[in-house]
Amino acid sequence: MKEIHLISDGRLNPEQFAGLAAAVHTMVDYIHLREKALSARELLAAAERLLQAGVPPSKLVINDRIDVALAAGAAGVQLAWHSLPPAKARGIAPGLRLGRSVHSPEEAARAGQQGADFCLYGHVFPTACKPGQRERGLAQLELAVRSSSIPLIAIGGITPGNTGIVLSKGAAGIAVMSGICGATDPAGAAQAYRSSVQAAAYAEVLNEAPLPGKGGELE
Template sequence: MNRKERLSSCRLYGIVDTGYTAEHQLLSVTEKLLEGGLGILQLRAKNHGPEFIEQMGKQLAPLCRRHGCLFIINDYPEIALRTGADGVHLGQNDGALAPVRAMLGEDAIIGRSTHSPEQALGAFREQADYIGFGPLFPTGTKPGRPAIGLNDIASVQQQLPEGFPVFCIGGITGETLPFVLKAGAGRIVIVSWLLAQPDITGTVKALRKKLGEAS
């Protein structure tokens, strides 16, 4: 199964984020996420420089491979290439996707953060392999960015080809998840709430089951 086929089966997207996980715990927390059967994991280290991210990426990439999990680097296509990651996730202000595709190859996974239906369709036209859509609720992960709410989830998915991966993100917790799913979401990203759980592995398993993701 190639990377794109593996992506299409993912319903839960995990992020190991240095904003919520101490440096010395990154490996152990990643291990707990992977033991839950997570299918796609991103390394996000907004408060660190490229050298640290590359160093961590080189440790996390083989760990993810062993568990059969796709590994994504946030923001840095060059680091994704050098660490053997499966792809990169880019924000709205990170430039066009075409040069990144040329750098990483057709098989690489390229994701784009989107905050409106217009941006979502724009990312698809740029041939992103998936989008993050949000933030649905106010979140400390993206301070200052207004929440977009739940109203556009269903319509965005209707405007995109059936099966195109739209991962809803931003302030999703165990309490808000039922509302997100009721609004039409089929794929989600959970960051801070998941990383704060006493049983991360068990929570990943429960979330995957709730989302109908095959074991």
């Protein structure tokens, strides 16, 4: 099944984000705590607030801070370009699921070679989170998927309406920030993304099904 990663956008305080996460966690696969302005102590408190709100530890991913991920009992850590290399992080925390943020097919290929479990690639479409920066586009996304030996999660300007085309390029899932965090109805937005992912998976099954007379069971 294709994955949905929800990533905090830094605009909600920890209490607000915990409330949002509690409302949507059943509709997403992972929740990333990406709060660059928080200290390690504050980030740990925010992670604990998420857990207390009902977010399963198996869904919690901490951005950059391996120490906080371990202290919180999180499932994984998302490594940025300035973070430890995946191989070094693996030596410190062999039990964590390691994500790597990448921005090109070459970086996607290296992420797998360095021992990451998945990579977060973007931004695919124009997004307010990256003002003034040119999007990578669908052609580069497809090339990055082909270059990567690990699952690639697409991020950047992804909506329920374009989720299908993104997943059709081979992405293993999508990551969403403002599409849920900035929505007036976060639970409704999360459900819309989940429905789009399910529809894309159904379309993929139909496309792969053998036709009558072509080796299928209806022959």
